[in-house]
Amino acid sequence: MLTNILTASPCYPSYRSFDEFIDVEKLRSLDSYLTRHIRKHICDDRDDFFVNEHVLESDAPYRPGVREIWLKRTLPGTPYNYLDIDRTELWQLTPEAAEFTLLMEFIETLPFESTGRILLIYDEGGNSVPAHRDHERPDICHDFIWFRTNLRKPFYVLDPETGRKLYIEGYSAWFDTVNQYHGSDAVDGLTFSVRVDGHFSPEFRSRIPYAAQNAASTPAIWVGTAEAIN
Numbered sequence: 046m047l048t049n050i051l052t053a054s055p056c057y058p059s060y061r062s063f064d065e066f067i068d069v070e071k072l073r074s075l076d077s078y079l080t081r082h083i084r085k086h087i088c089d090d091r092d093d094f095f096v097n098e099h100v101l102e103s104d105a106p107y108r109p110g111v112r113e114i115w116l117k118r119t120l121p122g123t124p125y126n127y128l129d130i131d132r133t134e135l136w137q138l139t140p141e142a143a144e145f146t147l148l149m150e151f152i153e154t155l156p157f158e159s160t161g162r163i164l165l166i167y168d169e170g171g172n173s174v175p176a177h178r179d180h181e182r183p184d185i186c187h188d189f190i191w192f193r194t195n196l197r198k199p200f201y202v203l204d205p206e207t208g209r210k211l212y213i214e215g216y217s218a219w220f221d222t223v224n225q226y227h228g229s230d231a232v233d234g235l236t237f238s239v240r241v242d243g244h245f246s247p248e249f250r251s252r253i254p255y256a257a258q259n260a261a262s263t264p265a266i267w268v269g270t271a272e273a274i275n
């Protein structure tokens with residue numbers, strides 16, 4: 046087992062499904078609830094726009110039209126730094142979190158010891174999220190879970206070396222956001238997903254072969270480890 050971990054190479058494109066670690070039935074049961082509450086936000090037309098910084102294609106739009114509902118934000122006066130998403134002491138619930146109490150209760154069941162940024166991303170305008178990386182620091186690995194209550198959002202990870210795309214098939218994932226790209230295709234109708242950042246619990250972290258070098262590749266190494274064992 047240890048040998049496999051030490052010799053495993055990162056797989057790209059790849060994602061580690063978390064469906065076996067979370068209550069997928071509970072998650073799916075939230076679909077109509079989330080849809081209903083997101084539709085209220087669409088009517089209000091006041092949510093922030095997603096911005097796309099580290100794009101694969103230089104002409105990709107910086108603000109593709111996709112919207113965000115922030116369920117946690119940093120404390121007032123905290124200067125913006127993307128790399129703070131897992132500095133959990135900086136983040137507090139927003140008023141919007143009170144609109145999504147069932148979602149917040151579900152998040153409590155996830156294998157985190159603490160949470161930082163919590164973001165709900167949605168689109169009803171047929172917009173794509175062009176392929177991008179989240180940051181450019183391979184020495185940093187963010188613990189996070191991406192999840193959704195239905196399978197409508199065509200969300201992919203992409204290996205820049207080969208151009209190969211891999212679409213996420215299930216309800217949840219953790220993936221390397223630095224050494225590969227990710228994005229979502231445009232589709233008709235409402236699509237949404239949630240991302241929770243923070244620190245996995247010690248029990249959960251003990252399952253994961255955290256990489257000493259190129260820490261951002263840890264989810265991709267975990268996939269490689271599983272393939273080496275099988």
Ligand SMILES: [Fe+2]
Binds near residue numbers: 177178179227
């Ligand atoms: Fe991203």
